[in-house]
Amino acid sequence: MMTELMSPALWMLLGALLIPVAKGHLRSAVVLLIPLLTLWSVWQIEDGVQATLTFLSYEIEPVEGSSLRRLFATVFAIMSFLGGLYAFRIARTVELAAAFAYAGGAIGVCFAGDLITLFLYWELMAIFSTVLVWCGGTPGARAAGIRYAIMHLLGGVILKVGIEGVVVATGSVQIQPMLATDFSTWMILIGILINAAAPPVSAWLADAYPESSVSGSVFLSAFTTKTAVLALILLFPGESVLIWVGLFMVMYGIVFALLENDARRILAYSIVNQVGFMVCAVGIGTEMALNGAAAHAFAHIIYKALLFMSAGVVLYRTGFTRCTDLGGLFRTMPMTTIFGIIGALSISSFPLTSGFTTKTLISQAAIDENMMFVYFSLMAASAGVFLHAGIKFPWFVFFQKDSGLRPKDAPWNMALAMGSCAFICILLGVAPGIIYGLLPYEVTYEPYSASKVLFYLQLLLFSGLAFFLLLPLMKRTITISLDSDWLWRRLGFVLLQKAGSLLEIFDVAVSRFKARAGAVGTKLVLRNLGNPHAEDSKETSVFGRSWTIGTTALWIAALLSAYVLAYYF
Amino acid sequence: MNQNNHDHWLVRPATIRALWWGGSIVLALTVLAQFVIPVKGYFTIDSWPAFGAVFGFVSCLLMVLFSRLLGLVLKRKEDYYADSETEDDD
Numbered sequence: 001m002m003t004e005l006m007s008p009a010l011w012m013l014l015g016a017l018l019i020p021v022a023k024g025h026l027r028s029a030v031v032l033l034i035p036l037l038t039l040w041s042v043w044q045i046e047d048g049v050q051a052t053l054t055f056l057s058y059e060i061e062p063v064e065g066s067s068l069r070r071l072f073a074t075v076f077a078i079m080s081f082l083g084g085l086y087a088f089r090i091a092r093t094v095e096l097a098a099a100f101a102y103a104g105g106a107i108g109v110c111f112a113g114d115l116i117t118l119f120l121y122w123e124l125m126a127i128f129s130t131v132l133v134w135c136g137g138t139p140g141a142r143a144a145g146i147r148y149a150i151m152h153l154l155g156g157v158i159l160k161v162g163i164e165g166v167v168v169a170t171g172s173v174q175i176q177p178m179l180a181t182d183f184s185t186w187m188i189l190i191g192i193l194i195n196a197a198a199p200p201v202s203a204w205l206a207d208a209y210p211e212s213s214v215s216g217s218v219f220l221s222a223f224t225t226k227t228a229v230l231a232l233i234l235l236f237p238g239e240s241v242l243i244w245v246g247l248f249m250v251m252y253g254i255v256f257a258l259l260e261n262d263a264r265r266i267l268a269y270s271i272v273n274q275v276g277f278m279v280c281a282v283g284i285g286t287e288m289a290l291n292g293a294a295a296h297a298f299a300h301i302i303y304k305a306l307l308f309m310s311a312g313v314v315l316y317r318t319g320f321t322r323c324t325d326l327g328g329l330f331r332t333m334p335m336t337t338i339f340g341i342i343g344a345l346s347i348s349s350f351p352l353t354s355g356f357t358t359k360t361l362i363s364q365a366a367i368d369e370n371m372m373f374v375y376f377s378l379m380a381a382s383a384g385v386f387l388h389a390g391i392k393f394p395w396f397v398f399f400q401k402d403s404g405l406r407p408k409d410a411p412w413n414m415a416l417a418m419g420s421c422a423f424i425c426i427l428l429g430v431a432p433g434i435i436y437g438l439l440p441y442e443v444t445y446e447p448y449s450a451s452k453v454l455f456y457l458q459l460l461l462f463s464g465l466a467f468f469l470l471l472p473l474m475k476r477t478i479t480i481s482l483d484s485d486w487l488w489r490r491l492g493f494v495l496l497q498k499a500g501s502l503l504e505i506f507d508v509a510v511s512r513f514k515a516r517a518g519a520v521g522t523k524l525v526l527r528n529l530g531n532p533h534a535e536d537s538k539e540t541s542v543f544g545r546s547w548t549i550g551t552t553a554l555w556i557a558a559l560l561s562a563y564v565l566a567y568y569f
Numbered sequence: 570m571n572q573n574n575h576d577h578w579l580v581r582p583a584t585i586r587a588l589w590w591g592g593s594i595v596l597a598l599t600v601l602a603q604f605v606i607p608v609k610g611y612f613t614i615d616s617w618p619a620f621g622a623v624f625g626f627v628s629c630l631l632m633v634l635f636s637r638l639l640g641l642v643l644k645r646k647e648d649y650y651a652d653s654e655t656e657d658d659d
Contacts, residue, residue: 254632255632255635259639330577330579372612376612379628380624380628383624383628384628384629454602454606454608455621458600458619459625460625461595461599461625462621462622462623462625462626462629463628466626466629466630467629470629470630473634474633478647480644480647480649481644482642482644482645483643490649
């Protein structure tokens with residue numbers, strides 16, 4: 001009974017508790033072994049609800065298995081291992097512990113059989129991912145972490161409102177497919193979409209992730225948005241509004257990444273872009289599309305982590321992350337350059353990489369549903385991904401001009417982590433059967449036809465040509481770009497300042513009024529009720545006069561009786 | 570640029586020229602290959618010769634131009650938010 005209630009997430013949470021107490025090699029062992037143990041236990045979960053508990057008269061299902069849930073939990077566990085391998089020699093204890101608790105939350109969401117369990121793990125992720133943002137350690141990271149926390153706690157509240165509405169309406173806390181038809185379901189959808197970095201709040205992602213530490217952003221890139229994708233697959237398959245939300249995210253990610261100068265922020269924008277593909281697929285909602293969303297999430301987590309790792313090594317070795325400071329690093333960092341390029345090719349869905357075998361499932365789903373506009377938008381976006389992440393990232397970081405920097409290449413553990421990611425990227429590209437076999441629905445799709453490969457090569461290579469021909473238009477500038485976070489970071493601040501100065505004016509007016517009213521009141525009181533007692537006072541007003549002892553005693557008696565009466569009633 | 574021969578071979582002008590040539594040949598081949606391997610179109614127009622090439626190029630061109638225009642409106646100095654967010658550090 002108890003073992004059936006054991007979510008694999010608890011292993012990660014145990015790891016998070018052990019990391020602070022373990023020291024030295026023992027800590028390294030915990031960091032590396034716990035994710036493997038988690039991975040093993042993920043594969044022990046069988047299909048269906050494992051056990052139920054009663055909590056506040058609700059049937060709680062802490063562990064429910066299915067191939068989709070195992071797929072996401074598997075990649076989260078793999079990512080915890082590779083992230084741990086990348087981080088364990090440089091990350092502080094608090095960072096590793098927070099990362100493990102955060103991953104635990106993500107894996108918990110994977111197996112949550114009911115909305116209450118889902119919500120608990122969801123909030124766990126919000127809390128510990130905020131700690132990871134703070135691990136950046138700069139004043140900027142501190143401020144970004146607070147904005148991040150506010151956004152995610154707000155999202156959590158909206159999700160909670162929706163969950164309670166649905167529970168009241170249906171009487172069930174089960175996780176089951178729904179459509180956004182009424183207030184409660186819309187609230188759930190919005191709550192999840194906030195975590196997926198959907199518009200209009202996509203800005204939180206590019207604001208927070210690049211502020212974290214070298215290894216913190218590797219962990220951050222993996223979990224939050226992809227658990228949101230899983231929740232969308234479980235709760236809103238075929239919700240057509242998601243198609244348009246997804247297409248917007250795809251284009252938003254490209255355009256903002258093209259404007260960006262910070263290498264890690266370019267990658268952050270391309271997370272929004274890639275999650276857009278998945279959200280769009282969930283909106284299409286066919287078996288092919290949901291397979292595509294799940295497979296793409298798997299592949300994306302690995303290659304995006306690889307990209308963040310290579311940018312992290314550059315930051316770790318040079319201290320720089322802005323394209324304007326970087327360039328020419330391929331001379332002394334050949335390994336990091338090659339691994340970065342493999343990640344970049346994968347994200348661009350180049351044939352023989354994991355991006356090609358997974359993303360094309362989504363475009364095939366659009367073809368099957370005869371959605372011409374969606375298909376061509378996704379194709380244009382694929383070209384745009386190659387432009388903004390596939391070439392722009394490696395070009396400006398590793399090639400471009402010679403920045404004069406001659407940093408050492410990656411330390412062995414970082415290189416090993418990057419190499420493993422690169423291996424998975426190519427493995428899934430060459431042998432897609434591995435991932436297709438894990439998908440929720442049967443796959444009859446063949447990614448490698450000569451016609452499709454040729455079409456993608458034309459599309460991508462000519463995008464590459466466009467990049468180099470348009471380079472003068474893409475000269476990096478030391479700037480940031482305004483986003484919807486301007487509303488609260490600037491407009492909100494200015495409004496608060498204005499409100500503050502209005503309050504100040506009001507305050508001055510009030511205190512002036514008080515002073516004047518006080519002076520007038522004193523004068524009135526003195527004139528009518530009494531004067532300061534003095535020997536030569538004329539004793540004209542009520543309290544100014546000398547009273548006889550008898551009158552005084554009478555007053556005292558009256559007041560005491562009034563007090564006694566008041567006491568009893 | 571060509572100040573010395575100690576430059577990495579990859580950044581020598583000769584290499585870059587060769588890369589442009591090689592790249593152009595590969596690009597041309599991907600288009601010409603379409604006469605040997607017909608590209609299966611799903612919506613008629615995508616089976617036209619060089620459709621993928623033109624579509625990819627034009628999409629990128631439009632996206633770059635659009636983001637360039639948007640940049641005119643949205644780009645700010647890096648310390649744009651500084652005064653509103655580091656008040657406790659002043």
